[in-house]
Amino acid sequence: xxxxxxxxxxxxxxxxxxxxxxxxxxxxxxxxxxxxxxxxxxxxxxxxxxxxxxxxxxxxxxxxxxxxxxxxxxxxxxxxxxxxxxxxxxxxxxxxxxxxxxxxxxxxxxxxxxxxxxxxxxxxxxxxxxxxxxxxxxxxxxxxxxxxxxxxxxxxxxxxxxxxxxxxxxxxxxxxxxxxxxxxxxxxxxxxxxxxxxxxxxxxxxxxxxxxxxxxxxxxxxxxxxxxxxxxxxxxxxxxxxxxxxxxxxxxxxxxxxxxxxxxxxxxxxxxxxxx
Numbered sequence: 001x002x003x004x005x006x007x008x009x010x011x012x013x014x015x016x017x018x019x020x021x022x023x024x025x026x027x028x029x030x031x032x033x034x035x036x037x038x039x040x041x042x043x044x045x046x047x048x049x050x051x052x053x054x055x056x057x058x059x060x061x062x063x064x065x066x067x068x069x070x071x072x073x074x075x076x077x078x079x080x081x082x083x084x085x086x087x088x089x090x091x092x093x094x095x096x097x098x099x100x101x102x103x104x105x106x107x108x109x110x111x112x113x114x115x116x117x118x119x120x121x122x123x124x125x126x127x128x129x130x131x132x133x134x135x136x137x138x139x140x141x142x143x144x145x146x147x148x149x150x151x152x153x154x155x156x157x158x159x160x161x162x163x164x165x166x167x168x169x170x171x172x173x174x175x176x177x178x179x180x181x182x183x184x185x186x187x188x189x190x191x192x193x194x195x196x197x198x199x200x201x202x203x204x205x206x207x208x209x210x211x212x213x214x215x216x217x218x219x220x221x222x223x224x225x226x227x228x229x230x231x232x233x234x235x236x237x238x239x240x241x242x243x244x245x246x247x248x249x250x251x252x253x254x255x256x257x258x259x260x261x262x263x264x265x266x267x268x269x270x271x272x273x274x275x276x
Contacts, residue, residue, distance in 0.1 A: 001041065003145065003180040005056040012056050016041060017179060022048045029060050032231040036144050037129035039182065057101040058147065058180040059126060063232040065096035067151060067168065068219055071238025072211045078246040091214045091222045094164045100174040104269045108172045109276040111154050116252025117173065117273065120151035120239035121197040121205050121261035123190050125216050126180055131229040139220035142229060145182040146190045148263040149236045150175040150271060155245045178267040186265055189216045194264040195240060200257055207240030
């Protein structure tokens with residue numbers, strides 16, 4: 001299934017996409033609380049034209065976003081060369097707020113004290129059931145599906161201190177989508193998927209999830225001996241090499257630029273960049 005979030009009467013819903021139509025599955029909070037673990041799909045009987053909907057991220061507003069830093073071998077080489085950061089022995093997990101998430105086509109502003117924003121194409125896993133103390137061999141049973149994510153980064157704030165939080169939570173800086181594809185339609189663990197980022201049509205990142213240092217199962221296992229994952233939580237699995245700040249000279253996104261991130265078999269998220 002391919003799922004999208006959308007707003008109706010000030011309530012966030014989830015819908016199943018078929019062609020140009022969206023079949024309403026009801027309010028998104030109820031779906032994740034009662035149906036996601038069983039992959040239960042119960043249409044309300046209402047159908048909408050996709051183009052007419054006000055889309056929202058396909059996760060509840062209570063979702064937590066767990067991001068993993070330096071999780072591709074090529075990007076680890078960049079991090080070593082630019083920041084002296086060694087290859088992580090364990091997943092480097094930091095948090096985003098769900099309020100930073102936006103959808104395909106949403107404009108993202110550059111914070112006024114930043115030279116620009118940096119792009120990071122990522123495969124993201126969405127959790128479908130409450131998970132504590134997962135083992136690697138069964139960790140993927142917790143995943144409802146996968147989507148594309150752009151971890152747009154405010155590098156000045158990110159690098160001024162040892163804490164990533166502000167630099168990774170600039171307003172509207174988490175484009176996600178364009179759909180959530182259920183796990184049964186993709187390779188197990190999202191393995192072997194091509195991921196790409198383009199800026200104004202120019203390819204900046206082109207890699208494969210086969211290059212992940214810590215795969216989705218390993219990340220879930222690592223998180224859940226400390227934090228219980230809940231339905232609707234998002235795990236952004238990290239970005240490959242080719243980010244802007246690691247280039248010579250650095251290349252960053254500013255007003256008028258358009259960045260696209262693409263994950264094979266999921267789709268493309270387009271993001272116009274604006275001034276604050």
